[in-house]
Amino acid sequence: MRYSVEIFPPKDGDVRKLAIPFLSAGASHISLTYGAGGSSRGRSREAALTLAIGGVPTAAHITIAGQTREEVDNTLAMWINTGIRRFVALRGDGDGPGLPFTPHSDGYQSSVELIERIHGLGASQIAVAAYPNRHPDDQGGDSDLDYLKRKIDAGATEVITQFFFEAEAYLRFRDRYVAAGLDAPLVPGILPVFNVVKVASFAKKCGEPLPRWLISRFAGLDANPEMRQQIAVATAGRLIDRLRSEGLDRVHLYSCNDAELTLAVCRLLAFPEEAGKAAA
Ligand code: FAD
Numbered sequence: 569m570r571y572s573v574e575i576f577p578p579k580d581g582d583v584r585k586l587a588i589p590f591l592s593a594g595a596s597h598i599s600l601t602y603g604a605g606g607s608s609r610g611r612s613r614e615a616a617l618t619l620a621i622g623g624v625p626t627a628a629h630i631t632i633a634g635q636t637r638e639e640v641d642n643t644l645a646m647w648i649n650t651g652i653r654r655f656v657a658l659r660g661d662g663d664g665p666g667l668p669f670t671p672h673s674d675g676y677q678s679s680v681e682l683i684e685r686i687h688g689l690g691a692s693q694i695a696v697a698a699y700p701n702r703h704p705d706d707q708g709g710d711s712d713l714d715y716l717k718r719k720i721d722a723g724a725t726e727v728i729t730q731f732f733f734e735a736e737a738y739l740r741f742r743d744r745y746v747a748a749g750l751d752a753p754l755v756p757g758i759l760p761v762f763n764v765v766k767v768a769s770f771a772k773k774c775g776e777p778l779p780r781w782l783i784s785r786f787a788g789l790d791a792n793p794e795m796r797q798q799i800a801v802a803t804a805g806r807l808i809d810r811l812r813s814e815g816l817d818r819v820h821l822y823s824c825n826d827a828e829l830t831l832a833v834c835r836l837l838a839f840p841e842e843a844g845k846a847a848a
Contacts, residue, residue, distance in 0.1 A: 569808075569837050570818045572627065572755075574599040575825055577615035584622045589827060593834035597625035599656060599695075599728075599820065604629070613643055620650045627695060628652050630686075631660030632676040633669055640676060644689060653692040656728065657683045657719075669705070680722045687723025696724040698754070700732045700741035704775045713748040720752050727752050728820045731759035731771075733779050735810040756811055759822040760804035761786075762796055762829050801832045808837065 573590040575598060577583055587598045600616050603609040616628040628647050632640055644655075659679040662668050671677040676685065679696065686694050696719045699712065706712050716727065727750075732738055738756050745754055761767045761778070764786040768778050785803065789796050808819060819837065823830040 569812065569816075569840060570596050571821055571834065571837050572597050572599050572819075573821045573823050573830060573834070574601060574757075575823050576601040576604055577611040578825060583615040583618050584624060586825060586827060587619060587624050587626075589831060590823070590834065591624065593831050594838040595821075595834065597627055597654065599627045600629060602629040602631050602658070603660070609635075609643075613646065616647055616652060617650050620647070620652050625654075626652060627654035627656050627693065629656040629658060630682070631658045632671070632679070632682050633660030634663050634672060634675075636672055636674040637676055638674070640682070641685070644686065648689055653690070654695075655686050655691050655693070656695045656697075657686055657724065658697055680718050683719055683722040683724055691723075693726065694724045695726045695728050695755075696720075697730065698727045698741070698745075699730045699775075700737040701730070701776055703730075710744070710748065713744060713750065716745075717748065717750060720750060725752060726755060728755045729757045730774060730776060731757045731822055732776065733761075733782055733807070735807055735814070738811065739814060753818065755818050755820050756816060757820045757822055758804055758808060758833075759824070760800045760826075760829050760833050762793075762800040762826060764796075797829060797832075800829055801836070804833045805836045808833075809840075812840065 573595045575586055577600065578586050590598060598619060600612065600619060602612040616626060619626040630640065630643060657679060659669060662670060676682045683694055683696065698716055702712065729738060742754055761782060764778065764783055771778055782803070785799050786796060811819070821830055821833060
């Protein structure tokens with residue numbers, strides 16, 4: 569199974585030290601967030617350059633929220649000049665919790681405009697986001713797929729989903745996606761959950777509430793990180809196995825910079841069970 573790993577620029581330390589073990593564990597590339605996870609856009613710009621110069625295969629995320637067109641173009645030009653050709657093109661969010669996205673008066677007005685721009689720069693890969701459980705700005709009906717089609721027509725080469733906790737959410741969305749005639753790879757985003765309290769508040773903001781069964785799995789384990797780690801890996805592994813049984817051969821791992829947990833999940837991905845094959 570092919571897998572990419574998403575990280576955000578670490579506050580301290582070398583981003584390469586965080587990224588390289590994932591590549592050694594078989595990740596196809598590193599996906600680096602832009603201004604997310606508490607990091608500034610400046611730190612993301614620098615971290616993407618550091619990875620590219622260090623030869624780390626990198627997909628650089630870029631958003632348009634709160635920026636002029638010139639600012640976005642300058643960032644893209646700097647990255648392109650350093651050899652980055654993979655991007656994750658995103659609209660981004662309003663400047664504060666719960667605030668709606670409002671395009672900058674001198675900025676790109678939508679993710680579609682951004683994708684067109686990146687496509688025009690000769691990117692080799694442009695991933696975009698999709699939401700199996702709907703985005704908070706979703707306008708209902710099939711408007712999410714209509715909008716996704718506009719993103720693909722603008723030049724997106726693949727679609728990465730927001731994280732979800734039940735395989736059925738992804739599979740239902742995939743059925744709608746295929747029925748709508750969309751055929752860019754639809755890569756499931758997997759978030760291994762270790763700290764249920766932290767993830768619950770983050771997930772609520774994203775409109776992806778944690779299922780009760782998942783909360784129950786971690787109940788009473790605040791002081792037992794070893795057991796939480798085991799449950800986190802097992803839960804992510806079962807979700808991935810279910811997707812694999814449905815023919816999926818790629819996933820995108822949201823690492824939240826938790827190297828140990830993500831590397832354990834990478835091992836499950838690198839060495840799946842092969843029926844009937846004994847080691848010796
Ligand atoms: P869009 O797809 O442009 O819009 C979001 C949704 O709103 C659409 O799916 C659609 O349902 C609806 N919509 C919008 N416009 C229209 C329209 N004209 N007509 C109909 N429907 C419409 N955030 C960061 O800040 N930095 C990151 O690095 C980052 N990385 C991410 C990576 C992934 C894989 C994902 C899933 C999300 C990431 N995000 C990141 C979060 C993302 O910026 C937010 O979810 C944001 O609110 C939406 O961005 P988008 O590109 O999906 O928006």
